Every structure is written in structure tokens, then in C-alpha cells.
Amino acid sequence: MPRLVLILAATVLASEKTYRLRGTIAANDVLGDVSELATRAEAVVNGGEHRAFIQKDGSFVVENLTLGDWLLEVASADYAFPKIHVHIATSEEGRASVAARYVQIGTEWSEDAPVLAYPLKIEASAKYDFFTPRQGFSIVAMFSNPYMLMVGASLAAIFIMPKLQANLDPETLKELQNKDE
């Protein structure tokens, strides 16, 4: 797969060159209004080594990244976002490039996964559903209740058994009664 090479903004420090990582959270069916993330989410790199607030339009800039591998996450109280492995490297001409791929935690990162376009465009994968809906009234549930089964059995004994007895041949009935005795 061709490796997407893009120029990153670079900041020269006395000791080490640092880079900015840019991205945007895009609206989708899950998250229609990205401005609601502005005060409820952050872009987090390497679990908290670097953080960036998200702007009203969903864009963010993570500062001070050095060459190497980084894990980009969007920490939100309400939405789940995919995790992204970001590899920052320099080409032979000394130009910086970024290769970003979706990853799953707990797995080896494969270079076979497709490279994402840069600047990154991230979409929410799900809205967290924290609650279990209460079960409403259900006639099936009511009749599957042990109490109701007991009642059903009792009623059957009261109403149906005499009818069964009535349908029995008198001789058979007598036989049965004799057996009981």
C-alpha cells in the first residue's frame, strides 16, 4: 500500500525538533453536532502525555510530538471514538511525514491496515448507552411467572379434572376408585 506522505508543521527546539498533529472530528450519524464536544472531550496522545482541546468546529492540534509512534485517542464522556496509531517519520529529504492507522488495543499494530488521510478526520463510532431500559408490562412475562403457573395448574385441577372424570366410562371410573381404595 502506498504510504501517504504529508508535510507536518515543525517547530524547532533547542534540543529536539517537535511536530504538530492536526485532526478534525467530523459529524456523522452518531454525532451530528461536533460543537457539543468542545467542552466535553479532548484529544489525548499516549494516554495523557499530550492533550489538546477540541475547537468548536471539531478541529484539534496536538503540539510537541517528536518522531516516532503515538497513540491518538479522543477522550469523551459520551461518545466512543476509534483509536489511531500515528507514526511520524522523516524522509530522506528531511521532510516529515505521518502515517496514521486505526488500531485495536491489545493487538499488534499491523502496517497492512489502510493509512488514513491527513489531516486526520475522525468520526464517532458509537454513543455510549449507559442505561438498561426497564421492562414494561408483558402478558407473556406475566404468564411465565411461577405464581401464574401455579394458579394455572390449580385452576386446571379444579375446572378440567372433573370434566375429564365425567367423560370417563363409569366402569373405568369405578375401577380407578377401587384402585384408590
Added chain:
Amino acid sequence: MLARLALTALTLAACLPGARALFPDEAGRIDWYRAQIGAPTALIPHTHNHTALLYAATQRNVVAALRAADGQLAWRHVLDGPISAFSVRDARVLTQSGANHSHVHVWDAASGGLEWSFAQPAPGRGAVFVRDCADVIALAGDALVRLAPGSSEPAWELPLNRTAAYSRIVVHNDAVFAIGDAPQTRSAKRRLHVVQVDAATGALRKQYDTAEGIALRGGSVVVLESREYGAYMVWREPENIVWYVHRLGLTAPMWELYHAKLVEIELMPPDMLTSTIAELDIDAGLNDNTPRFSLSYSKDGKSKSVVVEMFRDGDRLEMRKVASFLADGSAIAASPRRSVVAVRPTDTGAAWRVRGGDKHAGDYTYARSAYGPVARAALVYVGDEPRVVVQTRSGQLAALRPGSSEPLWTRNEALGHAADMAFLTLPPPASAAEHAAKETDPSVQPSPVARYILRWVATGRALVEWVAAGFGIASGDRPALAPTEGDHFGFRKLAVFGASTGAVTAVSSQDGAHAWSHYLTHGRTPVRIERVFVTRSSQALSTDAPVIVAAGRARNATVVAAFDALTGRVLSEDTLPLVYARAFELPATDPATGQRLLGFAVAGAEPRVAVWPPTADAARALCAHTAPLYVELGDQAGSTAVHGYRVACADVTEPWLAAEPAWEFALPAGETLISATRYEHGAQHTALQGRVLGDRSVLYKYINPHLGVLATQRAAGGIAVYLIDRVSGRLLHSVVHEQAVVSRAHPFVATLSENRLVYQFWRGLPAGYVTAVAELFESDRPDTRNESPAVSSLDLQLPSVVMAAFVAPEAATALGTTRTGSSITTRDVLFGLASGKLLALPDALLDPRRPMGAPTKDEQAEGLVAYAAPLPLDPRRVLSHGHAVAGIAHVRSAPTHLESTALVAAFGLDVFFSRTSPSGLFDQLSPTFSKANLVITSLALVAGCLLGAPMVRRKLTTRAWA
């Protein structure tokens, strides 16, 4: 691979016990959440779209907007370090923050959304808006830069070459001034250094020294910015009664004004020499043209303040008095209008006056012992009505209005500084019958028999009322429960917080209702409270009140205060002349008060344990305790060795006991301690001595209440975790994680409960955060246990340790474990996540015995599920649901009277309380239990009986006649 992961997740979901997720109607009913901002360091009023807002920068690195009408948060951001600049202008808020580096952020003032930001690789020293445009001038480290929105590079950058410690920037027209304290040398006195820079190009125009003998933060200089008149500095030299007014950038002459009676106040030289000045328009946006400052002085033994504003009369610069106030301990603040407010302490709380434009006055009645004296004030207008916001030293914010001494709203921001919290179980509430009886005869004792009879009487009365009311809802005269009144299930406890601001705050764990507060000081210094203990719990039928003790540091002393937990009354306050290394509960009670003794271990050449209450009798009571007492020192971060001491009990005549060296646990060369973990109170309790395996054999748990966990940073890289016995100092187990990284951004967090240690650390990429679990057994062979008749730390067998590591879903800032009354219920591990979630993961998920492959029949019988490295972030196990609980530093749990249910609390900045049932509500009716079904079934049974009875009777009669 993804399919395999999904399959694993599905298998897990199917095998694990069903999560007891919240029902939507339970949110906010069984839990409560309070978003905090911490004690403000600056309050700036502003109005947007007719909504009056109060912008705050706080000691907890928070920038926030509060609605002046109700005190609710409009928006909030927790920044990455101390806030070095804070300003509001043209519907934008500017902050500069950071510790080793700095970020300039510009926020939309109404929504709190980020407009743009810029990072600088040095600590921030100041930032200001450029007037009439959205640009910002910022100073970080030694670099002065001009930043423009939308540009990733500064418009210009000027290194200032460390000529002074710059901490103030002023922009006026086309000039930028950086003002700082010039370095003091033997030949050069203290003075200020000013650099003038071209605002458009960043070219250095001029630099000079001025204001000899003056430091920027000495209370003797103010910087006044006026759009029309220019930027000025006003100061009074030490030992001189003359005021100098210097226009920034103008060095010939150096002073535009030079006068002894500059502020229309004639003072005798001694009074003038002790006066101080302070800027009132802390943000230049508050007053664009006639900047104000206050002069505080003492005259005829009375402290006074005058507010002075600068203006120009033709060519002459003038200062005029706007208002004057009695000022002993006052806080003065300016508003965007001409008005200023002064709040001064009184015997009943505080009195406030608004002058300079409007004239208003009022009182704020509050107990200073509860919240401390006034620290800061703000004046904000809701429509045309003033709201005076008073901040006390403990961190309480209260909004006042004319005509009422009761606050419109309050915010207890001391909770945002909480360092410790203790749960106190409250006595159950008096029944409705007792309430009724006490109303008529207060002498009725709540004996069980009396309660039983009275309950029936009251129930009968309630039944009659119900019938009389036409089967409607009986009115009932039972009062609502007070925060200090418990319930029958133990859900209502008192949560007592100790804060670093000196505040002790008791709230109800059920709903956060405020019970009482106290402001603890040593002289005038607030006590930095670090620990809160319950030294006497609630006893049924006892007249002794439960006691809460708060302990903390103040200068070189330790302050220990005991409170009646139900009323907040101070029972005792002791100042111990020592600096403790560790405060802990002792296994004995004070014979005089019946309270549990506390120990304060003091390190040094002669280590000792000070006993509280500080009496020799208390120390002797401890010595009467049969087991010898051991204490370890040196278990703080950065240490290279932990030392154990045995407390000596010979000839006790003082309230302290000498500690004799017993053992030393020296860390291997190159290792330093990063964290020490021990059991939280009661976390070692267990109901089951062993784990029953699938083949009905038993693996016995290794339960050692003296277990200690030390985590160290290795010079060679990675971390080491040591399990030691805290009585003998013996190493029980150790493990090295070579790829682990622990830093400020990646904290090591751990929780110890029963025979299980859970800890989390950063392992680099691609693993991310790893949650390691160690489970301790007496032996690795089933049905084998330590047969020693006496269990002693000095004669210990080494545990058999089973470990497993999992990939954590997110970064955790604190761990905890649920606790229930008898420890029968399985325990959930509570993860306080950096993203603000409080996640409860079940015991079974973190079981280190989970098999790597498909579980065998025995393993299935044991309840084990196949190992999968990732721990899922199941939103139905997020106790905090949609709340983003910021800054979780502590996760605590307390049992209730129901074995199934545990209370949980997360705090640090925000506060969140809830309750959870790790094994489901096995001792309560299921939440889905249908009472309607039960009623219908019962009615059906009765109907069946009624219908069937005549038929049966008829049949019997027929049979009898046959």
C-alpha cells in the same frame, strides 16, 4: 483478527455475570455529582447576550464561567498546569497555562469552545490581548511573541535575553511593554526593568530600569492601562512618602507626576510608609479608560482603603478618589461599571458596600468558623441589580444581593481540594411513631419494645387517616430526613471531606446535602488537611456522639481537631509540635473518651510515634494492647529504603512512644520508590477462606493484613513491584515490568483488597495501559494450607502468587474496590478514568486464573472464562454514566446494611457518589419485580378460591347424599 476480537468480546459478554446497569430513572436518584472548579485566584465579571457571567481562574488549574443568577457552571476546562494569565475581552477568554511548557488558549466566552491555541516550550509568564484585534502577546520563558488566530506560527518572536524576571505585559497602541524585576546585585538595588517593543514588528525599541527599590509583587506598585491616556506605573519608594507616576516608554523625564498627596489623602509619614496599593481592574477589559487602584492604609488606629481612578484633565494627569471604605481585612473588587465593592468581616460574617457609581450595602450572615474570613470579592450585575460574590478562605463562594443577608446561591469549592474523605455510618432514623411520640412526650426512650408498640400505634393511626382521606395519599407529618439522619439500609452515610484549604465539610452520601463545615487554622494559616478519621462510630442507643477527626499540617506543626460528627461542634483541637511522616489509626481506644487512638509517626534521628489524644493515659492504653505495634517509615515517593520500627512501651509518661529499629527493606541499587499501597480500612476482610475449584478442592487465600506493596522506578528502565510484610520487613514476592513507564502523565495506581492486588501502569506502545492482577494463595496446591497454629508475620510462609496482565481500556488516575458488609458479595474493581468515567469491572473479568484456551469442564464449574487481553469498556458498567468526573484522585467504597450493595465515591476535583451491587440485588426485590403481577396473581388465587368453594361444597353435598 478483528473478527476474532469481536468473537472474544461476545464470548466474554455471554459468560460474565450480567452487568447490573443503571435504569434511566435511577440516574440522579441513587447517585449525585457535583462539578467543582476549586478556589478561584481571579474572578472577572462580564455580560454576554444579557447573561451575567463570572469568569474564574482557580488554584486547581480550572478556567470556568459561572452564571451569576444561579451559580451554575456555564462551562469549564481543566487546564494542563498553573494559570499564568487570565483575561476576558470582546467575548473571548484568554488563558496561559502549563508547568514546564505553556499553552495560550483563547476561548469563546459564551460557550467555552476553544477558538485557537498556541504552545510554547517554556513556562508562561503572562499573556494579554492586543486591543481591537484578536491577537495575543504572550511571554513564555524568555520569548515574547505575537500570536494571531488561525496562524500556526507567531507573527514575530523576540528573545528577551533574561535581563529580568518578566511577569507583566502591557500593550498600548503600537508598543508592547514587558515589565519585570531586574536582577539584584551588590551594586544595583532592587528595581524594575522595562522593555519596549514595536507591536507590529517585534523590534526592540527601548529598555530601561526604573522604580528603584520596588518589586512587582510587593504591594507598592500598580500598572494602570488606559486606552485614551496610555499605560502608567504608580509606585511609592520604600521609606519615602512621595508617589511617582511613570508613563511607560517615557524616560525623559522619568516621572510624569511626583507628589506626596497624589490620592487626595493626607497621611502622616508613618501611616503612609505602611500603606499598600493594589490594582483593581485586574483585567484591562473591565475599565478601558480610567483604570483604578486601591490604597490601603491605617489612620488613627483604623484600617481604611480608598479607591482611586486615573484620568486626564487637559494636559494634566490626575488621580481622584472614587470611594473609601473601612478596610480591616477587606476585599475590594471592581466591576465593568464604575462601581466598586468592598467586603469586610464583621462579628456576624461580613458586610459589603458598593460605591463609586451605584450605592448599595448589605450583610452576609455566616459563621466565620465554618468558612473562614473573606478572601476575595466580585461585583457583577444581573440586569441592573448588583450581585456581590464573596469568596472565603476555605473556598466557599456565596452570591448576595441588596436587602438579604442570606446568599442567593453558594458553591462549596473546598470540595475541589479534598485530600481525604471518611464515611460515617449514621444512626437509623426515628420511626414516624417515635416522631409522633417525641412531639407529645420527649422523654420517651427509643427502646425496642417501645418502638414496636409505637410503630403499631402510628401505623394504625396512619391507616385510619388514609381511610378518612378517602384512600388518598396520607399527609403524614414526618419531617424530611436531615443530612445527619441515617436510613434503615445504610445508604445514607455522612461523608466528611478534609481539604487542603483547611475546610472540613460533611455532606450526605445520599444526595450531597450539606451537614456542616469548619475552617481549621493554625493562627491565621489554614491547616493543610491530609487525613480524616472516624474515631468513634455511631452506636445504637448510645448517648455518645460519633466523632470525626481531621489532621493536617500547618507550618512546622500538626493540627488535630475532633468534631461531633452530627453537629460539627469542635470537641477538641490540639496542636502537636511535630511534622509527621504518616498518620494512622492505632488498634486501641482512649480510656477517657472512648475514641480510637491515632498515631503520628515522626521520622528523624529519634523516630517516634505521637499518640492522639495527646495524653500519657492514651499512650498507656496503646501499650496495654497485647500485640506489639510496628510502623514503617520511608515509604514516600523518592525514598530508597523503607524502615520498620517496633513501638517501645517502657515507662510511658508522655503522649508519645519511642520507635526502635526492627527491619530495613533497602531497594536494589538504582531504584527509587514511586508508590506504597496498603489495605484501606477493612479491605482485607473476607468471608471465604478459599476458592472452591471445579473439582471441589480448595485453594486457600493468603490473607495478611500487614501486606504492603511497594512500586519502584528502576534506573535501568521499567518498574518493580514488591510485596512485603510490614511487620517483619520480609519480601513476599516481587515482579519487574521492564517496559513500564511511570511519570506525571502516566501515574502508577493500585488497589489492594482481600488476597488480590490490582495495579495499572503505562507499558508503552502498542500495549498502552496495562492492568496487572496478582492473587495470593497459601499454596499452589489445592487443599493445602499453612497449618501453623499461630498466624504470625514473624513466622510466615511465602504466598503462591498467580498473576495475569490485561490491556486496560483507558488511563486510570485512581483505583478502588467495592466493599460490602460481610464481604460475601464479589468485589468490583473501580477504575477512576482520566476521561472522567468511574468504571466498575467485575471480579471474574480480572481473575488471573482465567485459562488461556477454552475452559475445561472444571474451569467452567469454577466460573472461569477464557482469557482475553483487552478489558472492555462496557458503558453499562460506567457508574458515573454521562457525567465527566474531572480529576478523580481517590476512589472509595463503604458497605451498607444490605450485603449486596456498596457505596462508592470518586473525588479529587469533582465529586461523585453512587451505589452499586456487584452480584446483583440478591437481597432486594429485583428492580424488574412487578408488584402488579403479584397483586393480580393473588387476586386470581382468591377469585379461584371463591369460585371453587361453592362448587366443592356442592360436590361434597351431592356425594354425601349419594
